[in-house]
Amino acid sequence: GDAQQLKATRTSEIAALLYALREQRQRPANTVFWLHCGSIGLESFAERLKLTHSLSGLQVFPLEAFTPAHTRTMLQRLWAGKGRSGQMPAPAVEQIITRLDWLVPSFTQQLFHLLFSQRAAWADPEQPTAEDVDRAWDKMISAEHRSYFLHWDSRLDEQLGKVAAARARIILNAASNINRTHTRTSLLNDVAAQQQHTDSIILEQEVRYLLGTLERDGYLVETQDLYVFRSPLLRDYWQKHCVPIPRKASKRAGSAT
Secondary structure, three states: HHHHHHHHHHHOOOOHHHHHHHHHHHHHOOOOOOOHHHHHHHHHHHHHOHHHHOOOOOOOOOOOOOOOOHHHHHHHHHHHHHOOOOOOOOOHHHHHHHHOOOOHHHHHHHHHHHHHHHHHHOOOOOOOHHHHHHHHHHHHHOOOOOOOOHHHHHHHHHHHHHHHHHHHHHHHHHHHHOOOOOOHHHHHHHHHOOOOOOOHHHHHHHHHHHHHHHHHHHEOOOOOOOEEEOHHHHHHHHHHHHOOOOOOOOOOOOOOO
């Protein structure tokens, strides 16, 4: 149909662009240094389209999250940018750092601005507290601000395809539950419980691939053989808005009431 033709055309255009850039990189007489800046997911996207060869020769320079020291400096500059005199109170600064944990500047900036937008609710309009930060956190993961995080969900279909994305969501749904510990085996079992008609060997290979992809793309991190969300903020959002609502099992006809 038209949709399949459009998809094939776009894939062909993407392939042409990636291979053209690869050719430029590999020209011996080319003195131009090519620097490609992009968001997460290029490797996963190229893998799904079987275009990984087009990325050969690239040196990857990942931009890591800020350190706590960098984040403190950033918050003080944001505070000054709001016309505030003096220092942003340390309890609020440290609560932001503690709760975010994964200190990517975008999350820090969004949480700060949301905190400041609630200034009228502070007990002291010049002194935000740790409790004020907690209220801003809850506001940030509310339905009102879903737009901050929607792409973390929607991009799974674009990068992985619908079948693999559905399995990735099973993994993320499980990992967002902080009342359980999550190993590679337990997450495989979570997927297998909902994919019972899939060959076990194929499923194991798929889950292994997905865990690596989700870790590389910033969703999960593996620590001492346990998987957790890299960002507590994204985890709380995922638990609130992405995990399916449990359905109560209906009673069989004729059962005791």
